[in-house]
Amino acid sequence: MTGGEETSVTLDLLKKKMDDFAKERDWEKFHSPRNLLLALVGEVGELSEIFQWKGEVPKGLPDWKENEKLHLGEELSDVLLYLVRLSDICGIDLGQAALRKVQLNAIKYPVKKSNEEQVDN
Ligand SMILES: Nc1ccn([C@H]2C[C@H](O)[C@@H](COP(=O)(O)OP(=O)(O)OP(=O)(O)O)O2)c(=O)n1
DSSP states (O other), X not given: OOOSSOSSOOHHHHHHHHHHHHHHHTOTTTOOHHHHHHHHHHHHHHHHHHHTTSOOOOTTOTTSOHHHHHHHHHHHHHHHHHHHHHXXXXXXXXXXXXXXXXHHHHHHSXXXXXXXXXXXX
């Protein structure tokens, strides 16, 4: 189910691939923040359609056919690629921003406190 030659995929590599893709087609004019956001939301919709009406599905999707998983990978990728591109076009370092957010989450939800909350619930 691999679609590329790269062994290590980084956000920077995906950013570069999207930039090359747009430049080669002279599509940079279409990749405005608003257009990319709308494209991203559209792809989230396509991703949601895959799960729509299925009810809850077990982790790992053991009963799914290979072509269904391939399709899921494609829609997840569209979401990721537009998110990476939107971040780049907005001048946001997505990797650094996400790392910072993980740290903020840990401060907001300390381990001990969240364990106590689980017991309370
Ligand atoms: N102006 C565009 C159009 C497409 N893409 C790239 C990013 C996405 O990864 C993918 C989206 O392509 P489509 O709009 O053809 O969407 P799908 O691949 O989901 O096809 P469909 O909507 O027919 O299922 O192509 C892009 O960067 N800029």
